[in-house]
Amino acid sequence: MPRPSSYLALAARFESGETSPSNELEQRLNRLDAVEPTLRAFVHVARDAARAAAKASDQRWRNKQPLSAIDGMAIAIKDIIETADMPTGQGSPLWEGFETRRDAASVQGLREAGAVILGKTTTTEFAASHAFAPTTNPHDPKRTPGGSSSGSAAAVGAGIVPAALGTQVVGSTLRPASFCGAVGFKPTFGALNRGGSYDYLSQSSLGVIAATPNDIWIVASAIAQRVGGDPGFPGLGGPLLPPKATAPKRLAALQTGGWAKASEGARAAFETARKRLSALGVALSDRSDPDVEALEQALADAQPLTLQINAWECAWPLGTYAAKDAKQLSPAALARREQGLAMTPHDYRGLLSRRQEIRDRFAFTASRFDGFVALSAAGAAPLGLGFTGDTGMIVPASLLGTPAITLPLLRDENLPLGLQLIGMPDRDAELMAIADWVWQNYESA
Numbered sequence: 001m002p003r004p005s006s007y008l009a010l011a012a013r014f015e016s017g018e019t020s021p022s023n024e025l026e027q028r029l030n031r032l033d034a035v036e037p038t039l040r041a042f043v044h045v046a047r048d049a050a051r052a053a054a055k056a057s058d059q060r061w062r063n064k065q066p067l068s069a070i071d072g073m074a075i076a077i078k079d080i081i082e083t084a085d086m087p088t089g090q091g092s093p094l095w096e097g098f099e100t101r102r103d104a105a106s107v108q109g110l111r112e113a114g115a116v117i118l119g120k121t122t123t124t125e126f127a128a129s130h131a132f133a134p135t136t137n138p139h140d141p142k143r144t145p146g147g148s149s150s151g152s153a154a155a156v157g158a159g160i161v162p163a164a165l166g167t168q169v170v171g172s173t174l175r176p177a178s179f180c181g182a183v184g185f186k187p188t189f190g191a192l193n194r195g196g197s198y199d200y201l202s203q204s205s206l207g208v209i210a211a212t213p214n215d216i217w218i219v220a221s222a223i224a225q226r227v228g229g230d231p232g233f234p235g236l237g238g239p240l241l242p243p244k245a246t247a248p249k250r251l252a253a254l255q256t257g258g259w260a261k262a263s264e265g266a267r268a269a270f271e272t273a274r275k276r277l278s279a280l281g282v283a284l285s286d287r288s289d290p291d292v293e294a295l296e297q298a299l300a301d302a303q304p305l306t307l308q309i310n311a312w313e314c315a316w317p318l319g320t321y322a323a324k325d326a327k328q329l330s331p332a333a334l335a336r337r338e339q340g341l342a343m344t345p346h347d348y349r350g351l352l353s354r355r356q357e358i359r360d361r362f363a364f365t366a367s368r369f370d371g372f373v374a375l376s377a378a379g380a381a382p383l384g385l386g387f388t389g390d391t392g393m394i395v396p397a398s399l400l401g402t403p404a405i406t407l408p409l410l411r412d413e414n415l416p417l418g419l420q421l422i423g424m425p426d427r428d429a430e431l432m433a434i435a436d437w438v439w440q441n442y443e444s445a
Contacts (some may be wrong), residue, residue, distance in 0.1 A: 004211040007073050007162050008218065008241075014061035014072065021057040021072025025050060025116060028074045032118075032160045038141050039158055040134045041151035043079050044086045045119035050074065053116040060114065068225075069218040069241060071114030076155045076164035078148075079120040080127045081206075082196040083107050090198055091123040091132045091148070094321055094328045104196025106165060106206055109226035110219075118161055121151025127167055127199055128314070130388050131330035138180055139415050143381040146176030147388030149209065153180040156209045157416075163210035163219045167199040170306055171394030173207030174406040178418030179381035179389065181408040183439075184209045185216045185432075188425045189401035190233030192223055201313045203306060203398045213405070213436045217242040220428075238429025245440055246433040248370035250283040252292045254422070256374060257300045258392025263379035265412035270375050273410060273419050276445035277373070277438070284373075291365045298361040302399045303392050305354060311339040312348045355399060362400050366424055371434055376406035376418030394420065403428040405435045409442050 013019045029047065036042060057072035066072075077083055080090050082104040089095045107117060125131040127148040135150040137143040138158035145154040149166030153173075156164050157180030166173040168186045177184025185208045192206040199206075206223075210216045221240045229235030253274055262270075278284055287293040318337040321329055329337075366372075375393045382389055397404035402425050406418030421438065423431030 006212045006214040008069060008214055011069070015064060017062065020061065021054040021116065022051070024072065025054040025074055028118065028160055031158070035138070035158050035160065039136055039138060039154055041121055041154040041158065041160065042076070042119045043089060043122055043151070046086055046117060049085055050116050050118050057114050057116065067112070067114035068222045070110070070222050072116060073163060073219070074116045074118045074161045075110055075219065076118050076121045076152055076161045077107060078127070078152050078164070078166050079123045080167060080198040081107060081165055083117060083120060086120050088120070091125045091127065092328065094325065102196065105193035105227040106197065106223050109193070109223040112226045113222040115222070121149075121155055121164060124148040124150060124388065125330050125333060127169070127172060128310070128336070129330050129332035130386060131332060133388070134385065136385065137381050140381070143383050143415075144179065144385050144388050146179040146381060148172040149176050149207070150388070152209050153177050153182055153184070156180065156182040156211060163208060163215050166207040166209050167197060167204060168207050168398060169199060169201045169204040169310060170398055171391035173209060174376050174394045174404060174418065174420065175389055175391060177209045178376035178406050178408070179416065181416030182209050182211065183213055183216055183408065184406045184418070185220065186397060186404050187220060187236055187428050188403045190230040191236040191403070191428060192220060192229060193227040193235070194230055195227070201310055203309070203401065205398070213407070213432060213439050214242040216405070217432050234426070236428055237426060238432070242436060243429045243433040245437040246430070247280070247437050248282055248434045250285065250369050251277065252289070252365070252369045252372050253284055253286045254292070254299070254372050254374040254396070255287065255296060256393060256396050257303055258375070258378055258390060258394075261378040261390050261392055262375060263412055266375055266377070266379040266417060269410040269412055269417055273373070276442060279445040280441055285369070291368065295361055295365045298358045299396045299399075302358070302396045305351060306395050306399050308343070309348070309351050309355065311336050312343045312351070315340045359400055362402070371424070371431060372422040374420045374422065376420040380412040380415035380417060397422050401425060403431045405431060407435060407439055409438070
């Protein structure tokens with residue numbers, strides 16, 4: 001299957017008049033109309049506003065005055081992120097049709113960079129449960145696209161948009177990207193401004209899903225340049241354009257707590273990936289190394305630990321929602337509310353202490369490596385739409401607060417499966433440089 005081209009390749013064609021953002025947008029809308037009846041990735045499409053934004057971009061490119069590398073790029077927004085001209089429903093009937101009339105920080109940054117905001121994409125309920133996500137997988141409509149950034153991953157995987165915004169507190173950006181055959185990026189915690197996004201938990205991160213690593217970077221850097229990171233955080237560091245592809249010297253392969261649920265096909269694909277990276281000259285360690293084994297042991301309970309932390313932190317707003325109309329909440333949301341009510345501040349402090357211990361262990365082990373490599377999911381997207389897939393493979397990076405990226409390089413059941421790369425906090429550009437090198441060289445091994 002041919003690799004998609006980066007949006008950067010369009011710049012010269014825009015300047016020459018060979019094509020234009022408006023022409024590109026119409027092709028995207030035609031693709032949307034063709035697949036959306038089955039895909040069901042969008043809850044709102046802003047056709048008129050998108051066409052107006054694309055027309056303005058046409059003129060800037062003709063004048064050779066684009067606002068950024070993503071000027072004219074059609075981008076979709078997960079429906080827990082505010083947009084001034086569209087509702088933000090959070091995947092819940094409680095908020096259906098709700099409009100704040102303001103842009104989230106990330107959307108503001110995108111508009112200021114000249115991006116074309118095409119529409120809002122589906123999310124599971126409050127970006128936290130498996131409920132209320134009708135979206136199908138672009139590679140097999142009988143399978144889930146993953147969640148909670150369901151529509152964003154499906155829209156990119158189906159070729160409707162070159163990039164979309166998602167969020168992740170457990171595995172909600174990288175896992176759906178893996179299932180839908182897209183590149184997914186979760187930056188260092190706090191690196192991209194979450195203002196106006198309903199994902200306030202202590203492991204939440206704004207993420208980007210795109211067709212190529214270069215597209216990931218130019219979208220993320222455009223946001224960071226204009227609105228920075230979360231308040232009190234330095235924000236995403238690195239160049240505006242993608243960093244130069246760089247070969248890693250030494251990586252550590254991680255199985256993590258999700259390995260026990262990995263399919264035979266996924267395990268075989270990961271073993272093939274290890275052999276290819278070795279053939280490319282990358283030194284690979286694994287749990288036969290005592291330091292890596294100690295990290296594996298520390299990460300073994302990353303999934304239950306994260307879910308306990310989230311349960312306490314979800315006391316608000318689930319308490320308010322339950323008091324307003326508990327019947328409008330899913331059983332999963334109500335169960336999370338009950339779990340949080342059974343906890344105490346002392347319990348929460350203990351959980352945070354344990355998380356810090358794991359982060360300290362990671363920092364100790366990571367000092368010996370350029371990064372870590374793992375599966376992005378336990379296998380291909382599961383059949384059915386009632387379960388968005390296990391998070392065991394993808395949760396460690398969320399718990400650690402580190403940057404992570406998934407590349408659609410593997411296959412299981414003849415469907416997409418991502419190869420995950422995990423980097424060091426605040427060294428996102430270094431991880432992207434490694435990811436781009438793997439992206440360019442993997443098939444040649």
